[in-house]
Amino acid sequence: MGNPLDPQEFRRQAHMVVDFIADYYQDIEKYPVRSQVEPGYLPKLLPKSSPTCPEPIETILQDVKAHILPGLTHWQSPNYFAFFPASASIAGHGLAGANALPSKVLPFSGNGGGVLQGTTCEVILCTLVAARDRVLSRIGRENIGKLVVYGSDQTHCSFQKASRIVGIHQCNFRIIKTDKSTSFALSPDLLRTTISADVEAGLIPIYVCATVGTTSTTSVDPLGPICNVAQDYTMWVHVDAAYAGNTCICPEFRHFIDGVEGANSFSMNAHKWFFTTHDCCCLWVREPSALVKSLSTNPEYLRSKTTDSKQVVDYKDWQITLSRRFRALKLWLVLRSYGVEILRNLIRSHVEMAKLFEGFLATDKRFEIVVPRNFALVCFRISPSAINMLATIGENDYSANIFGSGGACCGGLELSTYEKCINDVNCKLLESINSSGHIYMTHAVVDGVFVLRFAVGATLTEEQHVFMAWEIVKEHADATLNMYKFGKL
């Protein structure tokens, strides 16, 4: 066998893999969207140890098709409406330049800068370390136990993880409650009251994580007022716009980040809605020097004329890892291959398709929209009144908690039997839809309410898929309500 990087053999095998992937995309609608396998199915199909001798690429690709594809959830399927999109594109498969996005999007002028990292988890961790050290270097490291950080009950879980990693006491991790009155956005007034009480108690507020487009419902925290509060306490504001930040290239969505000029850092995931394959998180920071102070290293074996000259930006000092993949290349390929106008129109078309689905829901009184739609996510459920009616006229009684899984869907709140019942019906509906394999959606629980999330954004999704999705949702709602009616859920 030849060299493992032999150019001709590379050419032969890579062309074969390209056809394999192209065939996969061509056939993608034939697969059940959500993985239908049982946990642990794969080890049974694999040999116990690594092969001693080489196997040909043809055999390996056959195994990928036979054993691995059935285990996948097909995130690029046009019938994928779960979580948030992970919108890939041809250019995004590419094989540069941080700051690739129009700098006009963000008003961080002067010494501000941008860097591409992997995921939001990493950028929150990096900015939080910078914010922590900025304060501790002034007041002394022994005060780490006094530092407090703030988010809402809608903030992404990576914020809590990052705060644990950097040593924030978990009793100083403030989760400010949101509710329907603000569409689950963080209230600046509540934020101020909470901070003020902490300061009164001798604690030191350092960081607030605001979100533009929360995970559960794409709510938008009001950046301007939040930054104003934070400024009064010299806190760091990070804006997590992982999903919705991608829409900022469209002028009509720009207002959602109004006030960002008061923030210290801002991030968005190009791998969510910018047609770039995973992973690619864009971080902008007002003062990169704060990151560098916390994260720089300068070992002899990495020194060179160039690094010593300070003519280059050493991005290793802006992030956790030393080595970096060339993520900028795929983002640059996306920008060049499609151009800004097409990217805008792609995002707009996804929003339009979400509106289309929203319109369908409005024609059917059994459903309700739970939270107003901001982007391309529709949060809905079978309405309490539809369930109520059946409970009254049917042979069922919602006062009995007929579903063992009731507690599983309440998000930890104390719910009445009635509320649990409504959640359970919706939970069963979602499971019924997803088990069919035709489409895939996920759920969230906000303020005790179980909602189905219809997230449009897979690159291959077209109007026809939304029409079909609506038919499937109706069909499974019929079946679920019918079973409920006859006490068979």
Added chain:
Amino acid sequence: MGNPLDPQEFRRQAHMVVDFIADYYQDIEKYPVRSQVEPGYLPKLLPKSSPTCPEPIETILQDVKAHILPGLTHWQSPNYFAFFPASASIAGHGLAGANALPSKVLPFSGNGGGVLQGTTCEVILCTLVAARDRVLSRIGRENIGKLVVYGSDQTHCSFQKASRIVGIHQCNFRIIKTDKSTSFALSPDLLRTTISADVEAGLIPIYVCATVGTTSTTSVDPLGPICNVAQDYTMWVHVDAAYAGNTCICPEFRHFIDGVEGANSFSMNAHKWFFTTHDCCCLWVREPSALVKSLSTNPEYLRSKTTDSKQVVDYKDWQITLSRRFRALKLWLVLRSYGVEILRNLIRSHVEMAKLFEGFLATDKRFEIVVPRNFALVCFRISPSAINMLATIGENDYSANIFGSGGACCGGLELSTYEKCINDVNCKLLESINSSGHIYMTHAVVDGVFVLRFAVGATLTEEQHVFMAWEIVKEHADATLNMYKFGKL
């Protein structure tokens, strides 16, 4: 323009990109190995803003070739002998299963487990958080200021970064000095003395990072004795075998990790020497539950029947980031495409080529091997006696520090003018070699001695490249010593 993920257009463009990459590998020896451009060359060549309209793939690839390729350092070049290899392969480009490596390599039985992450920086951070929380949950979080971590002056810089991130006071970050007497391996006796003094002073030792194959010289810390010391203080031992761990698949190298059964975690980078493209770091941990306790999150929007069933391992709780790329696929493709025996022989052939180069050096009295070779890295320099002779007979005088850059190469130690002079000659030699573009090596400074590192491991490297490298080293040594002799360096 069609859908950005149109299968036929994907096929067309991806085939084009495959040919582009195959051509690149075919021509790779035509490029200067180390990037020859000036910092900042690229922005001048790029348009000021993103294009409004799409550009064809052909134009974009032309720009990659014209503007980006000249800026690259060609890590896959057969003439690349710098840092450590980043050995790619055809299968490693693959587009599985953690624990893919033979489990017999590591004796972590029972509840132990493995996970693929990105880089060593991440795995050190994760294990350090676990070690910290394991202790703090017992003694109270207010004692974070008393925690102490240990490494040697040869430990990778990511250990220091990780310790800062998790809130270890930098005055509690212990760097134990190594020297030539142990070939720059960490002395277990010195470790014990240091820990003992810290405990005496009321501090709490929690973590030691041992290295198998250090970055500067591939030294090997004695794992058995180090684990014994750590055990006496109930400390966590992490074994960073980023580079050398890859050799463990060869029985004759297995002894370098003898004693690993006493460690709590072990990591190696498959992207260094396992023919897998960046990034792919394999981490094994004895007690994954320690990681999970520190890093788990359980938000409602991620819950599912499967996660609730506990039938699956949620790797997000073993790492920093929530989302994961499918790294296991490329590693699995490597194992299957080449089989263990070929992988062993590839590693052996690299070691043989390093021995070949070592043999060349032994035939030329101007050079000396500074540290004994363990794997495929040769650390050498022009010997003091060769320089001394010229200083005596030539028109030069080493007693004058003729090179302004003297301080730059001393690794922060106080060096005599004589020592600085020898370092400077070697520093100039390396720069002269690398500027030629024919081969690329890097340097390290150990115990004040500047060494040239000849690291064999690029997948395309064959014996002929080592022969050529030796000719180039001799030629530039001739020139450098000649310039030194006539005071023209």
